[in-house]
Structures are given as structure tokens and as C-alpha cells.
Amino acid sequence: xxxxxxxxxxxxxxxxxxxxxxxxxxxxLSVRQGEIxxxxxxxxxxxxTLLRMLLGIATPTSGEVAFFGESxxxxxxxxxxxxxxxxxxxxxxxxxxAKENLDVYARATGAPRPDVSALLSLVGLxxxxxxxxRNFSLGMKxxxxxxxxxIGDPDMLFLDEPVNGLDPAGIMEIRELIMRLNRExxxxxxxxxxxxxxxxxxxxxxxxMKEGKHVAELRGEALAALASPRIRVVVPExxxxxxxxxxxxxxxxxxxxxxxxxxxxxxxxxxxxSSLFAEHGVALMExxxxxxxxxxxxxxxx
Amino acid sequence: MQRLKNFASLLSSDLYKLMRMKSVYIxxxxxxxxxxxxxxxxxxLTDLLNSLPEDGSPLDPSEVDAxxxxxxxxxxxxxxxxxxxxxxxxxxxxxxxxxDFSSGMTRLFVGRGVSKTELYISKxxxxxxxxxxxxxxxxxxxxxxxxxxxxxEEALSSLFSYTASAFGAQIFxxxxxxxxxxxxCFSMRSKAASMATLIAMLIILGDVLVMVVQxxxxxxxxxxxxxxxxxxxxxxxxxxxxxxxxASVFTPQEAGIAYGGCAMWLVLFFFGGLLLNAERDVK
Numbered sequence: 204x205x206x207x208x209x210x211x212x213x214x215x216x217x218x219x220x221x222x223x224x225x226x227x228x229x230x231x232l233s234v235r236q237g238e239i240x241x242x243x244x245x246x247x248x249x250x251x252t253l254l255r256m257l258l259g260i261a262t263p264t265s266g267e268v269a270f271f272g273e274s275x276x277x278x279x280x281x282x283x284x285x286x287x288x289x290x291x292x293x294x295x296x297x298x299x300x301a302k303e304n305l306d307v308y309a310r311a312t313g314a315p316r317p318d319v320s321a322l323l324s325l326v327g328l329x330x331x332x333x334x335x336x337r338n339f340s341l342g343m344k345x346x347x348x349x350x351x352x353x354i355g356d357p358d359m360l361f362l363d364e365p366v367n368g369l370d371p372a373g374i375m376e377i378r379e380l381i382m383r384l385n386r387e388x389x390x391x392x393x394x395x396x397x398x399x400x401x402x403x404x405x406x407x408x409x410x411x412m413k414e415g416k417h418v419a420e421l422r423g424e425a426l427a428a429l430a431s432p433r434i435r436v437v438v439p440e441x442x443x444x445x446x447x448x449x450x451x452x453x454x455x456x457x458x459x460x461x462x463x464x465x466x467x468x469x470x471x472x473x474x475x476x477s478s479l480f481a482e483h484g485v486a487l488m489e490x491x492x493x494x495x496x497x498x499x500x501x502x503x504x505x
Numbered sequence: 506m507q508r509l510k511n512f513a514s515l516l517s518s519d520l521y522k523l524m525r526m527k528s529v530y531i532x533x534x535x536x537x538x539x540x541x542x543x544x545x546x547x548x549x550l551t552d553l554l555n556s557l558p559e560d561g562s563p564l565d566p567s568e569v570d571a572x573x574x575x576x577x578x579x580x581x582x583x584x585x586x587x588x589x590x591x592x593x594x595x596x597x598x599x600x601x602x603x604x605d606f607s608s609g610m611t612r613l614f615v616g617r618g619v620s621k622t623e624l625y626i627s628k629x630x631x632x633x634x635x636x637x638x639x640x641x642x643x644x645x646x647x648x649x650x651x652x653x654x655x656x657x658e659e660a661l662s663s664l665f666s667y668t669a670s671a672f673g674a675q676i677f678x679x680x681x682x683x684x685x686x687x688x689x690c691f692s693m694r695s696k697a698a699s700m701a702t703l704i705a706m707l708i709i710l711g712d713v714l715v716m717v718v719q720x721x722x723x724x725x726x727x728x729x730x731x732x733x734x735x736x737x738x739x740x741x742x743x744x745x746x747x748x749x750x751x752a753s754v755f756t757p758q759e760a761g762i763a764y765g766g767c768a769m770w771l772v773l774f775f776f777g778g779l780l781l782n783a784e785r786d787v788k
Contacts, residue, residue, distance in 0.1 A: 258616035261786040283618035284511075290616060294609030299525065308610075310518035312617040313511030351613065361616070 210272065211236040211359060211391045212257060217266035219252050226252045228415040229266070234393060234408070238422070239385050241406030242395040245505050248412040250395040251291060254361050257393070258288055270359075284313065287352030288361040293344040294351075297337035301328055301347050304336055305354060314355030326350045327376055341368035349377065353384075359391045360384070366401060374401060381405055399498040413505060430497050434466045434476050437489035447483050465493070512623055515614075519631040528597050529635065536588040536643055543580050543587055544650035550576060551655045574660045577651050581664060582671035583750030584647040590639045591682065591711075591746050595703030597635065598686035602628050603696030606788050615787045625782050629687040629775065636679035644672055667753040674745075674752035677764065681742050681771040688778025694788045711743030740766035 212234040219227040227249040234240045242250050255261040257268055259279060267274050270282035295304045302319045309317050323329050326346040331339070336347060345368050352360055360381070366374045382405055384390040396402045402409075408422035438444040441462050448457045448464055457466045466476060473492055480487050523529060551573045580587045605611045605624075614624060651664060689706070690699040718738055738744045739762045748763065755763060 255786070259618070260612050260615050280618040280620065283616065286617065288613065288616040290609075290612055292609065294613050296522070296604065296608055296610065303525070307518050307522055308613065310521065311515050311610075311614055312619055313514045314617075 209236050210234070211238070211270065212393070213269045213272070214253075214257070215267045215269075217253070217256060217268065218264050219249075219256060219261060220264045221252075225415050227256065227263075230412075230415075230417040232410050232417050232420055234391060235422075236391055237385065237389050239381065239392045239394065239405050239407045241402040241409045242393060242412060243399060243402065243409060243501055243505070244395075244412030246397075248505075249415040250412050251363055253412065254288075254290055254363055254393065254395060258286065258290065258361055259283055260290065282359075285355070285358040286361060287354065287357035287359070288363075289345075289348045289352050289365055290361065290363045292367075293348030295336045295344065295347060298335055300333045300335055301331050301339075301350070302333075304347065305350060308351050309354050312355065317354050322350050322353060325353070325380065327373070342370060342373050345369055346373070346377075349380070356388070357390065360393070362392065362394045364396055365394060366396070366398065378405055399501050403497045409501070411501065411505070430500070431467070432492055432494050434473055435489070435491055435493045436464050436466065436476065436480070436487055438462055438464070438480075439486050439488055443483075443485050444480075447479065447485055451479055462488075465499075511619075512627065515619060515623055515627045516630060519627050520634075523601060523631055523635060526597070526601065528600050532593040532597055532639070533642065535593060536590065536639070537646060540588045540643070540646040540650050543647075544653060547573060547576050547580065547650070547654050573654070573656050574664060577654060577656060577661075577664055578667070579750055581644075581647045581651045582667050582752075583675075583747055584643040584671075585640050585675050585679070586747050586750075587647055588643040590636070590643050591743075592704075592707065594632075594636055594639065594682060595686060595707060596700055598632055598683075598690055599693075599696050599700035599703060601632070602687065602690035603693070603699045606694040607696050612787050621782050621787065622779060625687065625691055625779050628691070629683060632686055633680050633683040636683045637676060640672075640675050640679045644668070644675075670753035671750055674749035674763070677767055678742065678745055678749055681767045681774075682746075684771045684775040684778070685742065688774040688781075691778050691782045707743060710741055711746065714738075714741065715744050736762055739763040740769070742767055742770045 210233050213232070215231050217227060217230040218225060230249075230253060242253065244250050252261060256263050268279065270279060273279070273282070296307065299307065301323055305317060305319045305322060309315070320329070323331065326349050328343060328346050328350065331343065336344065339347065345365070349362075349365060352362065362381075365381075366377055369377060378401065381392055381394070385392055392405075394402060394406065408420070410417055411419040411421070436444070439462065441459070444462075444464060445459055448459075448466065452466060457464050473490060477487070477490055480490075554572055585591055605614075605628075611624065615621060648665075648668070651661065654661075656664075685706070686703060689702050693699040693702055715738060719735065722735055736759050739748055739759060745763055745767055752760070752763070
């Protein structure tokens with residue numbers, strides 16, 4: 204049983220309908236305090252819409268959002284005042300420079316006046332001078348958006364594709380920054396990203412979105428199991444192999460892609476799998492152990 | 506208390522942003538230019554009138570005063586219209602509010618717990634303040650232009666006696682138009698759409714509608730006085746922009762319709778925009 208005080212965000216039956224289509228469908232998730240929660244899913248899976256509802260930018264058609272167990276409008280507004288966000292694309296006033304943008308944003312949101320220079324240095328924009336933001340590169344805009352999200356020492360960060368447009372060094376810096384904020388200040392982070400490999404390096408829990416539905420939530424042991432080694436078989440006769448694997452390991456025990464099956468239910472007992480196929484006269488073209496790979500496992504889920 | 510402090514902070518951020526907008530200062534430049542043009546035109550008119558008599562004898566100064574006085578009366582007591590305030594304000598409002606939507610900043614503010622209602626009210630207050638400043642500036646500029654004109658002291662004194670009531674009426678109108686600008690910009694949620702809609706409203710409601718009603722009334726009531734019916738056009742705030750120049754000579758019925766109409770539009774647009782904005786998701 205989870206302690207309610209450890210839960211930073213919960214949603215219950217969260218649904219959003221746009222133009223008669225359910226973009227987010229009955230999503231119930233929980234994000235624990237101090238967690239880095241990776242939200243994954245294909246384009247159009249509903250990740251951004253879900254983040255928009257969490258932040259109050261979009262109103263749910265039905266369902267409820269609660270921060271620290273509180274779901275009243277006043278409590279939500281109070282909790283959101285301590286949330287930093289980067290949603291969709293970076294937002295800023297193009298004619299103002301980086302410092303002015305940070306200043307206007309801090310004033311507008313009632314956040315304490317930030318140490319603008321320190322904040323800009325933190326995201327690698329220490330030397331941007333008085334250049335208008337409209338003249339920034341995509342990566343610089345992304346960094347500024349992250350600096351804006353960090354104003355007022357937020358308790359929670361919502362980052363939608365935070366490394367879009369960044370070069371490899373920038374991606375590494377932002378990753379380290381997120382991990383440092385999480386480690387040193389206990390900031391809870393919700394990140395949505397297409398870069399599963401990158402997300403895999405920082406996230407401590409995952410929510411998987413598919414066609415608007417929240418199909419899985421993984422953390423701890425479940426996550427470790429997903430990353431454990433598996434046995435890969437390549438067969439000439441897909442139907443027979445699938446039938447055999449279903450009877451032996453159940454539908455959840457393997458993932459079939461074309462003529463290749465990844466068996467997770469058999470541990471690493473390759474001999475047992477070999478015998479199984481031999482006993483039932485199902486031909487094998489290839490049989491081997493492959494190391495655990497979160498990215499592939501997630502792709503299977505999507 | 507904290508909420509009030511946060512709102513004051515939001516308002517200061519909007520004022521800061523407005524002060525950094527070049528268009529605000531360009532607007533003042535345009536107002537000065539238009540006022541100068543009108544003042545020069547007025548002086549040219551006076552010269553023309555003085556040179557009119559064919560026999561070379563000077564025109565009766567009181568006649569010249571009467572003609573140029575009417576010109577000056579319209580310029581001074583309708584100062585915001587004379588110096589283009591009600592044409593400039595929709596452009597500035599669209600740039601000011603539209604940029605928050607176009608840039609995505611509204612999304613960030615709301616995501617930080619700033620309510621949509623607070624954003625709306627803050628923008629309305631900021632635009633009202635700018636409208637009032639522009640109206641004051643326009644009266645100051647037109648007053649200087651009138652003083653510099655070549656009309657008698659007596660005629661000028663008579664002109665200025667109407668200015669206080671016209672000024673009060675135009676200030677009231679500034680609040681109403683600020684409500685319209687805010688509501689429309691929050692409904693359109695982009696710079697271009699807001700600007701196009703506001704300018705279309707200015708042209709259609711302020712000019713085309715007035716002209717159509719004038720022509721229709723004249724055609725329908727041939728031979729009768731249409732003034733009594735036309736007074737209902739005072740319900741149109743855009744028409745009021747010009748009509749308020751005559752605020753001091755309004756009959757009680759006309760004044761009631763003009764001020765009542767303005768108050769009605771202020772309430773309808775302000776709360777209509779507020780409710781619509783509260784209902785919709787942030788773009």
C-alpha cells in the first residue's frame with residue numbers, strides 16, 4: 204500500500220475528448236514524490252494532452268487530477284505555482300532578451316525574483332548577452348525554456364520533449380541537470396520523450412500511453428524484469444510457433460514480431476526452449492539469448 | 506493576500522511588457538503627426554476663408570471664427586478620433602494580447618497556476634490604462650494645436666468650455682473600447698486574427714453601419730426629422746467615439762442612451778469575454 208503522502212500526482216479516469224475523439228481515455232496514473240517519471244508513447248498517443256491536463260492548460264472532459272492528494276481548484280493552483288513546465292515548443296517573447304524573458308515570466312507567475320545570471324549559466328546560456336531571443340538557435344531556445352521552467356525552485360517539473368533540437372553535448376548537460384535537480388533538491392520530474400534510449404538513462408518509472416490509454420505503469424521490479432535478458436527465436440512457421448509459445452508461456456510470456464519471438468517467460472534457460480521446439484516438431488532458424496533492452500521492450504508495448 | 510500580491514505582480518509584468526513595446530511609442534508618434542496635420546489643415550482653412558471675398562475686403566472675423574471654430578470643435582472635443590487613438594488602440598491591443606497566445610506564454614502562465622481570469626483582468630486593466638493615457642495625450646496635443654490656431658480668444662474660450670464634458674465622455678469610452686479589445690483578442694487568440702477583427706469592427710460598426718442606418722432612415726422617413734431616431738446609434742460604441750465630441754450638448758435622453766449604451770457594451774464584452782475565456786482550453 205502506497206503512502207498517500209508519497210504520491211505527488213494522481214489522476215483518476217482522466218479523459219479528454221477533442222472533436223468527438225478521445226485523445227486521452229480513462230487515464231489513471233500515479234507519480235511518486237522524487238520520481239523521474241517517463242511518459243512514453245507514439246505520436247498522437249495523448250502524452251502532451253495528458254501533460255496539458257495535469258498543468259490545467261486543458262480542462263478534462265471527465266476524471267480528476269490531484270496533487271499531493273488534493274484536487275480542489277485552490278489546492279491545484281497552489282501546487283501548480285510550484286511547477287515548472289516546458290510544454291510543446293519553447294515559449295518566450297521573441298523581441299526580449301533571455302534575461303528580460305526570465306524577469307517577465309518570474310513577475311507574471313509571482314515567483315521570487317530569480318538570480319537570472321546563475322540560472323542562465325546553469326542551462327549553458329551564460330554568454331548569450333543582450334541578444335533578442337528571436338535570434339537564438341533552436342537549442343538555445345530549448346535551454347531558455349528549461350531555464351524558465353526552473354524559475355522559483357519548482358517542486359515538480361513537467362518536460363515535454365526537453366532535448367528537442369539539442370546537440371549531443373546539450374542532451375548530456377540537460378540529462379545531468381535533470382538528474383542533479385532530482386537528486387539534490389528532490390524535484391519530481393515528469394518527462395515525455397520519443398527518445399526512449401535517452402529517457403531510459405534518467406527515468407525511474409514509466410507510464411506507457413497507447414492510443415490515448417495508459418496501458419502500463421512500470422517501476423521497481425517490474426521495470427527490472429522488463430530489462431532482463433530474454434531468449435530470441437526465429438522460426439519459418441510463425442503460426443505454429445506462436446501457438447506453441449502461447450501454450451507453454453502464455454500470451455504475456457513472449458512478444459512476436461514477424462517470424463521473430465522474444466521469450467521473457469523462460470528466463471535464460473535456452474536448452475528448455477530448444478527442447479520444447481524439438482518435442483513439438485517446430486523448426487527453428489535461430490535461437491539465442493539477447494541482453495535486456497528497455498528500449499525494445501517499450502517499442503513492443505507501443 | 507498572497508493572491509492579491511501575485512495579481513499585482515502579474516499586472517506589473519504586463520505593464521513592463523507594454524512599456525517595452527515599440528508600437529506604443531510609434532502610436533504616440535502617429536498621434537503627434539496626425540494632430541499636426543489637422544492643425545496645419547485648420548490654419549490653411551482659415552487662410553483660405555480670409556482670402557475668399559472677391560472684392561478683396563476682409564471677411565467678417567466672426568464668420569471665419571464660426572467656420573474654423575466648428576473645425577476646431579470637432580478636432581478638440583473629439584481629440585481621440587482626431588489623433589487616431591481609436592484606430593491605433595486595436596493594433597496595439599492585438600499585438601499586446603495576441604503575442605501572449607502566439608508565443609505560447611499564456612500556456613506557461615496557466616501551467617504555473619495563474620488563472621485565466623487573472624490573465625484576462627490584468628490585460629483589461631493594462632489596456633484601459635493605455636487607452637486613458639492615449640486619450641489624455643490626444644486631448645493635450647489637440648489643446649496645444651487649438652491654442653496655436655489663428656482664432657480669436659473669445660472663440661477659443663467658448664470651445665474649451667465644452668472640453669471637460671467631452672474629455673469625461675471619451676475617458677468612459679476608453680474603458681468600454683478596452684473591454685471590447687480585450688474580449689476580442691482573447692477570443693481570437695492570435696495577433697493577426699485579433700487585429701483583422703478589431704479593424705473590421707471599427708470600419709463596419711463605426712462607419713458602414715452608421716452610413717447604412719443614416720441612409721435607410723433618411724429614405725424611410727422622407728420629409729420627417731430623423732435625428733430623433735438616429736440617436737439610437739449612440740448604442741454603438743464606435744459611433745460614440747465621434748458623437749461624444751458633442752457630449753456637452755446632449756439632451757438628457759441622448760446622454761442616457763450614449764452612456765447607458767457604453768456601459769452596456771462594457772459589461773457585455775468584459776463578462777462575455779471573461780466567460781468564454783474561462784470555458785476554453787488554453788491554446
